[in-house]
Amino acid sequence: MAGRGRGRGRGRGSSFAADALGLGRGGEALPPPTAQPPPLFPPLEFSPAPLPKNEEDNYMYLLKQEFRGHMRDSPYCIKPHNKKKDIERYSDKYQVGSGDNGIGWHPDWKRFPKELRIVSRKARPPKSAGSVKPSLSTARVSKKINEEVIKKLDELEKKEDGTKSGEEEEEEEEGQEEEDAEEYYDEEEQEEGTDYISNYFDPGEDYIDEDDGGDDGPTY
Amino acid sequence: MSSLQLKLVSLLVQEHFGDVVEKICTHLLKNGSNNFRSVVSTVKEKPEQVKKALCVLIQHNIVKYGLNKRGMVEYTADVEKALLLVRYPRYIYSAKTLYGDIGELIVEEVLHHGEILMSNVVEKVKVRLKEAMEGNQLEPSAIKDKFIDLVNTHFLQRLPSWSAEDDEESKVIPLIPHLSVSDADLYRIPETAGVTGKRKRPLNDGGRSSKRARSSSVGSEPDQEVPLDDGIYWKVNFERFHRYFRDQDIISAITQRIDKSAGDVVATMLRMSELTTDFMARETKPLSFHDIARQMPKKLENRQLEQYMKLLLDDQTMIVKKYGDAGGGMYEIDLEQASRVICTANIESVVQERFGSKSFRIFKTLLKKKYLEQKQIENFALIPAKEAKELVYQMFAENFITVQEIPRTPDHAPSRTFYLFTVELGQVTFMLAERCYKSLINLMTRRHFESAENKRLIEKEQKVEAITASMQGSGAEPAQLEEIEKTMTQLEKEQLQKYKGRIAKLEQSELQTDKTVFVLNSFILQEAEGRL
Numbered sequence: 001m002a003g004r005g006r007g008r009g010r011g012r013g014s015s016f017a018a019d020a021l022g023l024g025r026g027g028e029a030l031p032p033p034t035a036q037p038p039p040l041f042p043p044l045e046f047s048p049a050p051l052p053k054n055e056e057d058n059y060m061y062l063l064k065q066e067f068r069g070h071m072r073d074s075p076y077c078i079k080p081h082n083k084k085k086d087i088e089r090y091s092d093k094y095q096v097g098s099g100d101n102g103i104g105w106h107p108d109w110k111r112f113p114k115e116l117r118i119v120s121r122k123a124r125p126p127k128s129a130g131s132v133k134p135s136l137s138t139a140r141v142s143k144k145i146n147e148e149v150i151k152k153l154d155e156l157e158k159k160e161d162g163t164k165s166g167e168e169e170e171e172e173e174e175g176q177e178e179e180d181a182e183e184y185y186d187e188e189e190q191e192e193g194t195d196y197i198s199n200y201f202d203p204g205e206d207y208i209d210e211d212d213g214g215d216d217g218p219t220y
Numbered sequence: 221m222s223s224l225q226l227k228l229v230s231l232l233v234q235e236h237f238g239d240v241v242e243k244i245c246t247h248l249l250k251n252g253s254n255n256f257r258s259v260v261s262t263v264k265e266k267p268e269q270v271k272k273a274l275c276v277l278i279q280h281n282i283v284k285y286g287l288n289k290r291g292m293v294e295y296t297a298d299v300e301k302a303l304l305l306v307r308y309p310r311y312i313y314s315a316k317t318l319y320g321d322i323g324e325l326i327v328e329e330v331l332h333h334g335e336i337l338m339s340n341v342v343e344k345v346k347v348r349l350k351e352a353m354e355g356n357q358l359e360p361s362a363i364k365d366k367f368i369d370l371v372n373t374h375f376l377q378r379l380p381s382w383s384a385e386d387d388e389e390s391k392v393i394p395l396i397p398h399l400s401v402s403d404a405d406l407y408r409i410p411e412t413a414g415v416t417g418k419r420k421r422p423l424n425d426g427g428r429s430s431k432r433a434r435s436s437s438v439g440s441e442p443d444q445e446v447p448l449d450d451g452i453y454w455k456v457n458f459e460r461f462h463r464y465f466r467d468q469d470i471i472s473a474i475t476q477r478i479d480k481s482a483g484d485v486v487a488t489m490l491r492m493s494e495l496t497t498d499f500m501a502r503e504t505k506p507l508s509f510h511d512i513a514r515q516m517p518k519k520l521e522n523r524q525l526e527q528y529m530k531l532l533l534d535d536q537t538m539i540v541k542k543y544g545d546a547g548g549g550m551y552e553i554d555l556e557q558a559s560r561v562i563c564t565a566n567i568e569s570v571v572q573e574r575f576g577s578k579s580f581r582i583f584k585t586l587l588k589k590k591y592l593e594q595k596q597i598e599n600f601a602l603i604p605a606k607e608a609k610e611l612v613y614q615m616f617a618e619n620f621i622t623v624q625e626i627p628r629t630p631d632h633a634p635s636r637t638f639y640l641f642t643v644e645l646g647q648v649t650f651m652l653a654e655r656c657y658k659s660l661i662n663l664m665t666r667r668h669f670e671s672a673e674n675k676r677l678i679e680k681e682q683k684v685e686a687i688t689a690s691m692q693g694s695g696a697e698p699a700q701l702e703e704i705e706k707t708m709t710q711l712e713k714e715q716l717q718k719y720k721g722r723i724a725k726l727e728q729s730e731l732q733t734d735k736t737v738f739v740l741n742s743f744i745l746q747e748a749e750g751r752l
């Protein structure tokens with residue numbers, strides 16, 4: 001880089017690099033080539049100007065801390081999963097947000113791609129209690145799903161357990177989800193299927209809605 | 221997107237949303253658009269976790285989704301959006317200066333949630349205000365009015381929403397929701413959204429109850445009810461805030477250069493063109509002299525205003541230009557020029573602080589004269605040859621100055637070539653922006669290091685505080701409190717104090733650096749726009 005910066009030496013014809021920088025002539029050598037990386041903390045020639053201290057900056061600093069603190073505590077901040085591994089407690093399952101399915105906030109699922117839907121058993125609206133009401137809904141749903149199962153049995157032979165798992169929030173979603181979700185099943189089962197803990201679910205009150213109940217299917 | 225930006229984003233995201241989200245965001249940034257399956261398989265996280273993380277990122281507008289050619293859902297992360305995380309305090313603060321405490325809380329809530337319903341914001345702000353100002357009565361509609369103000373001035377923007385008929389009719393849920401909003405609706409509050417009430421799901425009509433009835437229903441289960449403005453989400457319009465920052469920069473530049481009244485004149489002009497001029501426009505719409513005179517907050521005499529206009533026109537910076545003579549003279553503000561001037565000033569001060577005043581002189585000479593030979597630099601900057609060479613070399617080595625070679629013969633022989641030094645503003649700006657990112661990374665890394673170093677102390681302090689608070693709550697004796705107080709030794713207290721001081725300094729530096737980043741980036745943006 002340095003060698004090219006010749007400012008003026010028109011017509012002088014001597015070694016150009018040193019001359020152009022005005023270093024070479026009077027016995028001053030060029031700085032030796034550097035073989036090692038520059039120091040991690042080079043000396044500061046000019047000390048930096050102090051930070052402006054006014055109310056605005058102070059306030060913004062407080063806002064910054066507060067905002068960060070808030071985000072840390074908010075459900076948007078996802079804690080790493082394996083932290084919970086120290087000891088498994090029975091009560092873990094019933095703690096809001098600590099379970100695998102707890103998302104902690106209430107996303108408006110209509111705004112997210114379908115494949116991302118997580119149905120939290122905690123967030124299940126009490127409304128679903130109504131759907132437990134005996135035969136009416138069960139009959140309607142199970143008929144639809146039975147056909148589905150037969151179709152799937154043909155397709156997947158041994159993978160009967162790949163059908164819908166038991167955590168439907170609203171029955172009206174079931175029908176279409178079934179169809180669309182099919183393409184994801186194969187691989188997802190292999191990924192999730194072995195993990196019993198993460199897919200274990202509490203059958204809950206609307207267990208009866210499902211044809212094949214709490215197996216290891218993916219949860220949508 | 222540079223690797224530095226990437227690093228900074230990952231630090232920022234980690235700080236705000238935790239490790240899992242950071243991992244996924246970094247993956248998306250490094251590998252471009254990706255579908256869910258490949259994300260899951262590469263990041264080695266449970267699908268559940270990935271889902272959650274993606275939801276968080278989408279919620280905060282950092283990740284976008286779309287269908288690719290094969291009909292798969294793909295996720296794309298946006299560096300620019302993620303980098304804004306460092307600027308959030310500034311948005312909140314400027315909302316405070318513009319709209320007071322309520323405005324501050326509204327913007328803060330919206331930023332907390334990324335996108336949010338108006339009714340939720342109003343609820344949350346109401347709760348927080350109640351905590352803050354116990355007893356003091358607040359107009360119930362004040363929060364709503366402020367929200368509407370913010371929307372009307374485009375500081376908040378509506379997000380696309382699904383259309384109502386899709387929602388009702390089709391039973392099949394598409395892979396991705398089709399969200400849309402018309403331009404006209406972007407800053408319009410739908411009638412229903414103005415009402416903060418909620419309606420019960422089963423009975424769709426009769427939801428618009430009177431205000432009294434509404435406030436009584438607030439306490440009940442949110443799960444059961446759908447807010448009236450369900451589906452109409454709002455987010456912070458960062459562009460509008462950036463524009464506000466830029467305008468403030470211009471005003472303060474003029475104020476520093478001429479005086480307060482001149483700043484007022486420019487502020488008036490900017491305010492008048494706020495809604496008529498596009499954000500990326502190169503200049504504001506021309507404003508007539510009389511209009512400006514009428515809109516001035518503090519009445520200046522026409523003669524005085526005339527003088528100020530003349531002063532502004534004659535100014536070297538050329539931020540204010542004359543457009544025509546109609547209507548007592550038409551004036552406009554050259555936003556591109558303003559951005560360039562401010563950016564140049566920033567770069568100049570960097571040169572001054574880093575290399576000293578002599579180098580600064582050389583740099584300014586080069587800026588003014590564009591292309592100079594070494595000999596000319598010495599002459600114009602009035603610096604002895606030897607010293608000038610060294611200074612030029614220093615700046616050249618640090619990439620502040622570039623060399624343009626002009627060979628006299630086609631063989632590029634050094635002896636027959638002119639070497640012209642010049643400052644390429646765009647390139648220097650870009651380089652400085654990168655350096656700012658680097659220093660932001662360094663600042664944050666240092667902060668994490670400091671926090672890790674003093675972790676034990678911090679935790680102890682928190683514990684002591686918690687115990688004191690709970691004891692105070694249960695009415696403990698002052699002697700007991702003192703005892704607990706004493707568990708922190710003097711040394712520990714001093715250490716903590718020092719630590720806090722350092723953290724404050726680091727954080728404030730972050731905010732300062734971001735201000736510079738903003739100035740540099742808006743110039744880069746302007747340049748890019750100009751080249752199109």
